[in-house]
Amino acid sequence: MSQLIQVKARKALDNMMPYSPGKPIWEVQKELGIEKVVKLASNENPLGASPKAVEALVAYLPEIHRYPDASTKGLNEVIASALQLTPDQLIVTNGADELIKLVAEAFLEEGDEVVVPHPSFSEYEFGAHLMGAVPVAVPLDESYQYHVDDLLVAVTERTKMVFLCSPNNPTGTYLPKTELKHLLDALPKKVLVMYDAAYSHYVSAEDYTDGFEFVRGGYPIIVLQTFSKIYGLAGIRVGFGAAPSPLISSILQVKEPFNVNSLAQEAAKAAITDTEHVEASQRVNALGREQLYEAFRRLGLSYTESMTNFILVKLGPDAKEVYTRLMENGVIVRYGGTWGMPEHIRVTVGTSEENEFFIEKLTLVLS
Numbered sequence: 001m002s003q004l005i006q007v008k009a010r011k012a013l014d015n016m017m018p019y020s021p022g023k024p025i026w027e028v029q030k031e032l033g034i035e036k037v038v039k040l041a042s043n044e045n046p047l048g049a050s051p052k053a054v055e056a057l058v059a060y061l062p063e064i065h066r067y068p069d070a071s072t073k074g075l076n077e078v079i080a081s082a083l084q085l086t087p088d089q090l091i092v093t094n095g096a097d098e099l100i101k102l103v104a105e106a107f108l109e110e111g112d113e114v115v116v117p118h119p120s121f122s123e124y125e126f127g128a129h130l131m132g133a134v135p136v137a138v139p140l141d142e143s144y145q146y147h148v149d150d151l152l153v154a155v156t157e158r159t160k161m162v163f164l165c166s167p168n169n170p171t172g173t174y175l176p177k178t179e180l181k182h183l184l185d186a187l188p189k190k191v192l193v194m195y196d197a198a199y200s201h202y203v204s205a206e207d208y209t210d211g212f213e214f215v216r217g218g219y220p221i222i223v224l225q226t227f228s229k230i231y232g233l234a235g236i237r238v239g240f241g242a243a244p245s246p247l248i249s250s251i252l253q254v255k256e257p258f259n260v261n262s263l264a265q266e267a268a269k270a271a272i273t274d275t276e277h278v279e280a281s282q283r284v285n286a287l288g289r290e291q292l293y294e295a296f297r298r299l300g301l302s303y304t305e306s307m308t309n310f311i312l313v314k315l316g317p318d319a320k321e322v323y324t325r326l327m328e329n330g331v332i333v334r335y336g337g338t339w340g341m342p343e344h345i346r347v348t349v350g351t352s353e354e355n356e357f358f359i360e361k362l363t364l365v366l367s
Helices: 011-015 025-032 051-063 073-083 095-107 123-130 148-153 177-186 212-216 245-252 262-271 275-298 319-328 352-366
Strands: 090-093 113-118 134-139 159-165 192-196 221-226 239-242 302-304 310-314 344-348
Touching: 011 123, 025 319, 051 262, 073 090, 073 239, 073 262, 090 095, 090 245, 095 123, 095 159, 095 192, 095 221, 095 239, 095 245, 113 123, 123 134, 123 159, 134 148, 148 177, 159 177, 177 192, 177 212, 212 221, 275 302, 275 310, 275 352, 319 344, 319 352
Parallel strands: 113 134, 113 159, 159 192, 192 221
Antiparallel strands: 090 239, 221 239, 302 310, 310 344
């Protein structure tokens, strides 16, 4: 049968690797025949979804025979009000991943260069390769900190975009506000900055910025946000981008008409007003980070202090084996080989009970 198919895929696909998500709980239970499994691999909110979002979602169920609002007008207005933006400075997408793809489709030409920190979220390079652009990797320093001057050195006449993830996935480190401003002021005005602030709600550092002030200031920046993390809506896929309106207009030209389903829109409208759930999630995360830090210190493990809801931990040459044995003991974490970090794992901060279960199993595996 394969001899009948001679259709060739685009050459760009030679450089593209499909995203590899963390294993779901049910799959590990089925594969290993174990009942209790704790998933600390995908940076999900351990408290679950915003209760207000769930209530709004259920209330809207009788209307799902209708097409969703193609322009997401109602959600745009709610987000704009919450962030002191205007609706025309916003685009709502099917998760933040879609926004990365849409931005690539709207702005990248074949041969353009895209500056990408390393290690960071793999979808930035995916978007570049999709359009035949060239990712230019700029390593973070030994402490996984950004250095703006290193990013600027990588900029050439062919540079079209700079991707930044702050706080950064998978390291949990961030770019201070003054450094972001320095970068924006120093870059040629034809270079677009894509600023991924998906984990901004977990940041406690006073010198951090979520980037929205630079959107209000008219800089060539697109701030990426998601409802998957602090709001707990990962399963219904809704994110958004904020940027000066001319940039948003260009992205809208490549957007599918019904990209965000009605339930996601209704849930997001409610979730963004649920300050009680956000604050509870922040408290659980702050306590959980300290709980895990203390355990890592006790076990003699090196870790990177995080401004997110996950922690990067160095286990050494046996990291992959430890990752596998943890899974066999009912704990799913993320192995660092995905980011070229074979001696690390990334651990999502869970509830106190989930963290304790992980600590117990990690101690057992390392003994």
